[in-house]
Structures are given as C-alpha cells and as structure tokens.
C-alpha cells in the first residue's frame with residue numbers, strides 16, 4: 001500500500017450431574033458403552049435396544065439464575081477464574097452454563113481441552129466477540145488478528161506471522177527492547193529514591209504497563225514513546241488506561257444482548273475506549289508513513305521496524321494495517337506486564353529461587369555484560385520461572401473455541417456446530433494430578449530431567465494458547481520478559497512489600513492483581529540490610 005503512497009477419551013462424568021442436564025435421569029439404569037470415534041472413543045447410552053449418542057442436552061450445569069447467584073451474590077464476578085474451580089468440583093470436568101440465551105460448554109481437564117483443540121479445524125474461532133466486532137462495525141474499522149475470522153483471518157495471520165514469530169526476526173528486536181529495559185531499571189531507581197524511601201517501588205504492575213507499551217512500540221514502530229519519562233505523555237497514559245477500561249467493560253457488556261448495548265450507561269465508555277485505542281494507533285501509523293515518505297524522497301534506506309515492513313510489503317490496505325496494529329498494541333500491554341509483576345512477586349517470596357536465578361544470570365552474563373536474546377537461550381531456570389508464573393497466574397485464565405466446521409465429540413458428548421467451548425485453563429493449572437502440590441511455586445517442575453512424577457500433560461498449562469490461532473506475540477512477549485527479568489534480578493535483590501501485603505488475582509477479561517503489588521528493590525551493588533523473615537505462601 002505504501003508503495004502506492006510512496007510507491008474423547010470415553011469420558012463419563014464421574015461426578016453427580018446437577019441442575020439443568022438430562023444426564024442424571026438418562027444415566028439411571030443405563031449402560032455406558034465405549035464407541036470408537038475420530039476423537040478417541042465416545043460414551044453412548046444404551047436404553048433397551050436403542051443406542052443413543054449423548055448430546056449437549058444431556059450435559060449438566062447451573063441454570064442462568066444459579067450462575068447469577070454465583071456471580072453477584074456469592075461474589076465470583078471478579079474472580080471468575082476461581083469459579084472455574086468451584087464449578088468443576090460440583091459438575092465435573094465438563095458442564096454447561098447459561099447466560100440468558102447464550103449456552104457455554106465449560107471444559108476443565110487437560111484431556112478434554114486437548115480433545116477440543118485438536119478438532120478446532122482450519123480456521124479456528126475463539127469466540128465471535130460480538131462486542132469487539134460491534135465496535136468495528138459501528139466505526140467502520142477493519143478487524144485485526146484478534147477479531148477476524150475464517151479465510152480473512154488466515155490471510156492476516158500469514159502476513160503478520162513471520163516477523164512476529166520467526167526467531168531470526170524476533171532476536172533482531174533484542175537491542176531495541178534492551179534500551180527500554182535500561183530505561184525501566186533507571187526508572188525503578190528513581191521511583192525508589194523519590195517515592196519509596198530509597199527501597200520500595202509501589203504499584204509495580206502500573207510501572208510495567210508503561211514498560212510493555214514502550215516495548216511493543218519499539219518493535220512495531222522503532223519509536224520511543226516517553227513512557228519512562230518522569231511525566232508520561234498524556235495520550236500514551238490514556239492508551240494504557242483505555243486498554244484496562246476496555247477489558248474491564250467487556251466482561252459486563254457481553255452479558256447483555258446486542259440490542260440493548262446502545263442503552264447501557266457504560267456502552268459509551270466502551271466505545272470511547274476503543275476510539276482512543278484506534279486514534280493513538282492511527283497517529284503512530286500516520287507518523288511512520290510520513291517518515292518513510294521523507295526517507296524515500298531522500299533516497300535513504302527504509303528497512304526497519306515491523307510496521308515499516310507491513311507498509312512496504314503492500315499486502316494489506318492502510319485500514320487493514322491499522323486494525324492489526326491497534327490489536328497488537330492492546331494485546332501487548334497488560335499481558336507481559338502482569339506476568340512480569342507476578343514473577344517478581346513470587347521471586348520476592350521465594351529468596352532461594354531468586355538466588356538460583358541470580359546465579360544463572362551472572363554465570364551466563366558475568367560483570368557488566370547485558371543479557372541479549374542469545375544469552376537467554378542459556379538460561380533454562382529463567383524460562384522455568386516464567387512458565388511456572390504463567391501456570392499460577394495465567395494471564396488468559398479462560399480461553400474459548402467455537403466449533404465452526406463440523407460437529408464434534410468431546411468427553412463422549414456430541415456437540416453441534418457453533419458450540420461455544422470455554423476452556424478453563426486456570427482450573428487445569430491447579431489440577432494436582434498434573435501439578436503435584438499445585439499451589440506451590442516450583443519452577444523446577446519445568447526443567448528437563450525433572451523427576452519423572454513431574455512429567456507434565458502437554459495441555460496442563462498452555463498460557464499462549466494452541467495451534468494456528470495461538471498467541472501472535474508469544475516470541476516477542478517472551479523476549480521482553482526474559483530481558484527484563486534477567487536484568488532486574490542482576491541489579492536488584494527483590495524483597496516483599498514491607499507491609500506484608502498479600503495480593504490475589506481478579507479477572508477483568510485478563511487475570512490481573514486485585515491490588516497494587518509493592519516490592520522492595522535492594523541494590524546488589526550496595527551493602528545490604530539483613531533480610532526480614534517472610535512467609536512463602538502465595
């Protein structure tokens with residue numbers, strides 16, 4: 001475009017089936033029989049001589065009223081990740097929930113999640129995301145990788161994938177990201193001195209949002225946004241708060257039918273948040289196009305950032321590029337930042353693991369050597385810490401898939417086309433059959449050569465999703481997290497909040513800390529005070 005400008009594993013529900021399903025009555029006196037099927041084996045019900053395939057109608061689960069009671073009376077609306085665990089205790093690993101006319105099939109075991117994902121088809125659909133897509137229709141904006149579907153989605157991914165996922169391209173972002181890391185570490189020092197009595201940094205996640213936004217901006221635009229300045233530019237600050245606002249309102253809006261959205265008091269805020277996200281992205285795309293025009297006129301080389309490549313490759317229109325860039329920006333902020341916040345929180349509570357990480361970092365990068373992407377390849381413990389953090393705090397606590405191409409069998413039940421499956425990753429992350437002692441932070445689970453008993457199910461923890469629809473930003477996110485964490489630990493010993501505050505997670509589409517995470521950063525180069533005793537619970 002710019003060139004033109006410039007030129008079933010036979011599962012039977014072992015647990016009682018409560019409200020809503022005919023499973024309990026149908027199973028009375030019935031015989032379950034295993035049948036071969038494409039997805040493994042299925043359970044059919046023999047009633048007299050006739051064999052009947054179990055279907056979604058046979059599946060148990062809470063009624064709409066019961067769900068409302070759990071969400072708003074028992075108070076699980078903000079902790080829906082925990083509701084996955086509570087409901088799986090009652091209904092087993094497969095149950096049906098109703099949200100008004102919407103029926104959701106919840107899947108809460110690694111085996112069943114694997115069955116759903118292995119049958120996702122050529123163009124997997126996460127969910128039809130009516131509220132996000134509704135905004136794009138309202139404003140005539142293009143869909144990006146998060147919201148597009150079918151062959152159009154596949155086309156976008158085939159254009160966006162190479163420079164986001166291929167190792168040689170991703171490692172080329174290492175120096176730019178390291179510049180942002182340097183600024184972040186300087187900012188930590190400044191925050192400690194000016195606002196934290198020389199040692200405490202308050203609201204780490206808030207600071208890391210700025211790091212993550214700046215980080216994704218250097219990858220996409222090669223532009224610095226001034227997020228690490230003492231005073232952050234207003235527009236950038238508003239972008240970050242709009243991402244949070246949009247995610248927060250999304251979980252409320254989606255509970256209502258589309259026809260009433262325009263009358264909801266918070267619909268306007270939702271639209272305003274999206275407007276701002278698109279506005280900032282548009283300004284950045286516009287600026288890059290102008291820069292390229294100038295460079296082209298001066299006959300200077302224009303090779304560079306991700307966006308430069310997209311604009312020059314002429315495969316997407318500017319509107320399409322804008323749709324994709326907006327979605328990449330918003331997906332790149334809260335995800336990496338919350339994960340780094342939790343990993344520092346956990347390391348502060350587990351000094352022995354922190355010491356092991358520190359030893360690994362200084363052995364690979366002694367003295368003043370700054371870790372780069374090649375160095376992190378030699379830091380298995382660092383990677384294990386991120387994996388274990390994402391197991392305990394999966395930033396996407398529940399993912400989804402809609403069957404679009406065929407009906408499928410999962411856990412012995414036949415589901416029609418257009419069934420919406422909710423994949424309860426948070427619940428499975430705490431499955432003691434896969435992760436012994438599941439509430440304990442144990443990075444060593446992820447190390448090769450770990451005890452045989454820790455042989456993990458491949459779908460036990462899939463924080464970046466699965467298959468062709470998996471996270472587009474995974475490699476960049478990992479690079480950002482490895483570079484930042486290794487350098488922070490090299491520079492500082494991280495200790496818990498002196499007030500002893502325990503922080504738990506809440507779900508606002510993504511899993512976030514319920515309150516600010518405050519930590520002490522003790523400079524390793526300076527003589528240290530003796531460590532105060534700390535508990536090791538999460």
Ligand code: HEM
Nearest residue numbers: 145331332335336396463464465466469470471472473477
């Ligand atoms: C810790 C960091 C991150 C985690 C845990 C994470 C996790 C996920 C998950 C679980 C999905 C859904 C995958 C599926 O349905 O199978 C996803 C999708 C996506 N992520 Fe990430 N993400 C992270 C960081 C990022 C970053 C930094 C970016 C941007 C550079 C990004 C961009 C995207 C996009 C565009 C999609 C949609 C892909 C599609 O539907 O085709 N993510 N991510």
